[in-house]
Amino acid sequence: MSNRAYNFCAGPAALPEVVLRRVQDEFLDWHKKGLSVIEMSHRSDEFVSIATKAEQDLRDLLYIPSNYKVLFLQGGASQQFAQLPLNLLPQDSTADYIDTGIWGQKAIKEASRYGYVNVAGTAKPYYYHAIPRQNEWKLSSNAAYVHYVANETIGGLEFDWVPEVGDVPLVCDMSSNILSRPIDVSKYGMIYASAQKNIGPSGMLVNIIREDLLGCARLLCPTTLSYKVAADNSSMYNTPPVFAWYLSGLVFEWLKEQGGVAVIGKLNKEKQCMLYDFIDASGLYSNSINLPDRSWMNVPFCLADDRLNELFLTCADERGLLNLKGHRLVGGMRASIYNAIDINAINALVSYMAEFEKEYG
The missing domain is CATH 3.40.640.10 (Type I PLP-dependent aspartate aminotransferase-like (Major domain))
Structure with a gap:
């Protein structure tokens, strides 16, 4: 059973666990x-x-x-x-x-x-x-x-x-x-x-x-x-x-x-749709990017009250949801959801965001 966290870092970013284990075996x-x-x-x-x-x-x-x-x-x-x-x-x-x-x-x-x-x-x-x-x-x-x-x-x-x-x-x-x-x-x-x-x-x-x-x-x-x-x-x-x-x-x-890039593309579309749909339906979180221009790989979002930012990040870290802090030049939050981030990570993130909004929103 893996105890690895979900890593939403923009880079260096998450790599497929199976690849890392193969590197470990061959190192x-x-x-x-x-x-x-x-x-x-x-x-x-x-x-x-x-x-x-x-x-x-x-x-x-x-x-x-x-x-x-x-x-x-x-x-x-x-x-x-x-x-x-x-x-x-x-x-x-x-x-x-x-x-x-x-x-x-x-x-x-x-x-x-x-x-x-x-x-x-x-x-x-x-x-x-x-x-x-x-x-x-x-x-x-x-x-x-x-x-x-x-x-x-x-x-x-x-x-x-x-x-x-x-x-x-x-x-x-x-x-x-x-x-x-x-x-x-x-x-x-x-x-x-x-x-x-x-x-x-x-x-x-x-x-x-x-x-x-x-x-x-x-x-x-x-x-x-x-x-x-x-x-x-x-x-x-x-x-x-x-x-x-x-x-x-x-x-x-x-x-x-x-299955190649076409299959990965379908999975990435599903991932970004799930996350953006949740943000758009939320009263606490928001994303201001024009809909057709939204990134599939890097999803920035803000909380309605900046005073909740540190608490949001602390609680996320405790859940094993890492590196959600936005870039220092823009602030807010950012979830980078590259190929190695699977749908389970998105489900975990959305579930946490929903619970956090229910308690603090």
Whole structure:
């Protein structure tokens, strides 16, 4: 019987328990080789087989076309905010960015260090409670790429549509919603996602990039940050984050065993509907995000009386419902319900919220 709590952390986030138990079993002696994966040469046949399988499983899960490279890189999405323009934004060129919240703003600020950024659309007029429709955007005529964040983990905004930008490469930060429901990779020039939400542990990033976008890096781009160098060396130009890569591969295996992304997407839809429906029917809890733009992965909510916040969190912790405190920049509460959070966790959370409202609402 597991005594693990329900972990609603935004990241590093919950991982499937069956995956963690397999890691535990294999940690000291991987496949009777007498050593751990974290002690293994990244150039050994054993680790190359781990890496190759992980990439193929991810390709299978997302139906990644053959003209896209899959890179497993060190660092996270914040590093990509600089790495992206160094690779895809030529000197004296323009990139279009969409501002839908704090992560979009961080990406804009960093990219502005390397070239001109046109903020083509912003959620600011909606107080970041809604995503501006594309007919409100003012895209450049000569943009090197268009960038947006698919899901804002802090504010709880998520695109449920894919922007249409013609022949301009569409670049998307999918750190917090990749693998949560089906996507059409062919609509993007590049997708990147830090691992610590739906993929694996922190310290690694997955980059899915169309081959024609490789080889465009500026001369000042460090060799270790070049997408082409990474692609030409199978993500092993230098020592990769071997443990994160290995564990992520196990998560990909687990996803395939669940039936793939389409099946997980149906479960995620059920989870978020259950939680939002309860919040909307409540007199104590509220969520102010425009209904079509509500995140499936990160559900922020407020209590009608802020004086109840600490009590709510204390009682939740006692119930084994952890990490429900909202981000320090926005306050309130937030339940992150990534793939590894099952329907039992949502039932437990809703039951607790109902009891708390009955007593204190």
